[in-house]
Amino acid sequence: MTYSVLLIGATGDVGSKIAAKLAKYKGQLKRVAFLTSTAKSTPEKEAKYAEVPIERVVGDFEDPETYRGFDIVICAIHDAFVLDQIKYFDAAFAAGVKHVYPTEFGADLTHPVVSKEPYAVGKIEARKQLEERARKDQSIGYTYVITGMFSDFILRPHVNVLGLSEDRRSAKFLGAPDAVLTTTHTEDIGEFTVLSTLPSHLKSFNERRTLAVEGSTHKVSEYFGAVSRYLGHPIDVEYLSRESSYVYEEEQKAQRNLEAVRYNSVLRTVGFGACVLQDVANSSYPELKARTWEETVKQML
Numbered sequence: 001m002t003y004s005v006l007l008i009g010a011t012g013d014v015g016s017k018i019a020a021k022l023a024k025y026k027g028q029l030k031r032v033a034f035l036t037s038t039a040k041s042t043p044e045k046e047a048k049y050a051e052v053p054i055e056r057v058v059g060d061f062e063d064p065e066t067y068r069g070f071d072i073v074i075c076a077i078h079d080a081f082v083l084d085q086i087k088y089f090d091a092a093f094a095a096g097v098k099h100v101y102p103t104e105f106g107a108d109l110t111h112p113v114v115s116k117e118p119y120a121v122g123k124i125e126a127r128k129q130l131e132e133r134a135r136k137d138q139s140i141g142y143t144y145v146i147t148g149m150f151s152d153f154i155l156r157p158h159v160n161v162l163g164l165s166e167d168r169r170s171a172k173f174l175g176a177p178d179a180v181l182t183t184t185h186t187e188d189i190g191e192f193t194v195l196s197t198l199p200s201h202l203k204s205f206n207e208r209r210t211l212a213v214e215g216s217t218h219k220v221s222e223y224f225g226a227v228s229r230y231l232g233h234p235i236d237v238e239y240l241s242r243e244s245s246y247v248y249e250e251e252q253k254a255q256r257n258l259e260a261v262r263y264n265s266v267l268r269t270v271g272f273g274a275c276v277l278q279d280v281a282n283s284s285y286p287e288l289k290a291r292t293w294e295e296t297v298k299q300m301l
């Protein structure tokens with residue numbers, strides 16, 4: 001028995017990694033493909049689609065015909081569209097899809113702090129609606145893949161979660177030195193997600209799983225310590241308070257900069273201990289050797 005998997009969001013940061021791993025494991029799956037909309041595309045988008053190493057399906061995201069023949073749908077779409085995916089799943093279930101992965105790939109949304117953060121609201125509502133569908137139809141199931149912060153994102157210059165200065169000798173970080181944080185590399189998230197679709201891990205379509213994968217779990221000060229050791233010099237870190245983040249958030253709201261409000265809310269989760277995963281599934285996936293933070297630092301700096 002092998003499964004057919006359709007991916008939505010194959011050009012995205014994490015979706016592109018999932019697409020690459022679907023290509024890697026396609027011998028163990030019946031069919032693997034990614035979905036793009038029938039809406040008019042642009043040359044830039046077409047160039048990105050051409051790079052995705054699996055079959056392309058073009059279809060209306062809300063039309064059941066698009067999903068006919070697939071068993072599993074994985075969504076890895078931009079946060080702004082998390083509620084759209086429920087319409088996609090309804091169409092997919094109507095066509096016979098039996099297991100879905102909503103776009104998650106972050107903190108544990110059941111954490112009491114995370115559940116109050118503005119950035120998590122859409123994902124929590126999407127979970128609620130999906131779980132309602134699953135209560136009514138015992139034959140369908142879902143997987144929430146939770147990952148902590150993407151370790152390779154932290155060090156990308158334009159993301160710079162650590163708030164490092166240009167010369168990397170100082171940093172302004174929203175968070176506390178002793179807060180604990182889980183991070184995972186996007187390559188490993190892609191691999192883990194695809195491994196979890198194989199029959200050896202997904203025994204029955206109507207399983208309802210939360211799967212946590214980790215690369216490293218350390219105190220924030222230890223994340224800085226690894227960077228400092230690699231660079232060969234100390235980093236003078238100023239830890240910004242939670243209160244300062246709310247002041248900043250109000251300023252951004254006044255300027256209607258909603259993306260900054262959302263990102264600030266993510267950073268607060270990361271910096272104050274709400275982005276730490278419990279009960280990670282790594283030991284049930286011996287095929288996966290997840291990169292540590294130290295390895296990511298060496299690779300990226």
Ligand SMILES: NC(=O)c1ccc[n+]([C@@H]2O[C@H](COP(=O)([O-])OP(=O)(O)OC[C@H]3O[C@@H](n4cnc5c(N)ncnc54)[C@H](OP(=O)(O)O)[C@@H]3O)[C@@H](O)[C@H]2O)c1
Binds near residue numbers: 103
């Ligand atoms: N934990 C972390 O550190 C972290 C960091 C980043 C992201 N994430 C999470 O990872 C997930 C994916 O984020 P990402 O950054 O990888 O996304 P992204 O790079 O913004 O990717 C967007 C993808 O979504 C597709 N898309 C956009 N609008 C869509 C719509 N209305 N319907 C269907 N597809 C649409 C795009 O396809 P087209 O190119 O065809 O438009 C593209 O492939 C999110 O849940 C996000 O919260 C977590």
